[in-house]
Amino acid sequence: MTEAPAPPPPPVIHDDGTSATRYPLLGQPHVTLSGNVDQAMYQSFRDQIAAAPHQGTLVVSISTLGGDPEIARLMGDEIRLLRDYNQREILFLGKVAVYSAGATFMAAFPADKRFVTRGTRIMIHERSITKTVELAGPLRTCVASLRANLHEIEESVRIEEEGFRDLVAGTSIPFDDVRARAPENWYIEAEEARSLGLVLDVI
Template sequence: MTDDPKRYPLLAQPHIRLLGTVDDAMYQNFRQQLAACPADGTLVVAITTLGGDPEVARAMGTDIRLLRDYTGREILFLGKVAVYSAGATFMSAFPVEHRFLTRRTRLMIHERKLQKTMTIEGPLRSCVPTLKATLHEIEHSIAIEEEGFRDLVAGSNVSFDDLRSKAPNNWYIEAEEARDLGLVLDVI
């Protein structure tokens, strides 16, 4: 932990506060809060979540990247209490040097999951497109997951292969360990 708990005063008053499931409602709330933010200066985005829709997390992350890239603004991530699943996906949009966690926060990283029931019925040739479409869905979901994993570990001491090997078992990481692994800059 940092020697001076007041080293990062901006983190005490986040501009955007997100709590709950990462879903369409959170995205709408995020966009409303973002629109109400000051036009200049550093922004702080805080999140507490047990997870949700990874595509919504990616959309919020893309908004952050675009804002940072087109305005040059510094945008800080503050994970509070729980940053699970889609929350970690959202965190991956922030460079490591702009990521913070509060004490006793836990990250949880896992693979994307799919639950799908398929009924294969009819002439054999008509079954092939359904199977191929599902295979393509799985392959592209894996590619998207791996892009996010690479963003999450970029600039840290965690290799992509290490993350990929731990993700199938729901990798829980305490705040101090995340800092020591270089996944976040500091714990406040």
């Protein structure tokens, strides 16, 4: 009985100095997200993760003008769990615009696992709130209502700062710098992001 012939070896890709040879997996992300960061994006994220290969490096790309920061944190937490429990390398690829909640999602990836395409902008800003507080009833109840709203804001600030710390971990950006610049909407171009260590490379 003759043995089946061995499969041909994979083609050898010689490094010609281009992104395509240095990072071949980035050309076809396994998970591609675009649009508003909302429940619909989260569902698409879950569906694409489920359909992606269960072994090997996973590439997740996103292009967004922003959206719900808590959904961005939720997707980021799922990336962390997938990385920690499955010991997988997961790469981030930002395309065109990585604004607001997109940057929050990017913070879930270590700085040396982040990439952006040429011409991409990252925008970091602080959370905002729009709320009208009406006071009516016993004075103690009014005080409790005001304190509850203040606590909501204070906790949101703490969550925001946790995200800023994750975003700049392993980069040359001091935490105080990102906290100081976020209120004015800090736009970072792709090449600047690379020079700051916010991403590993531009493709």
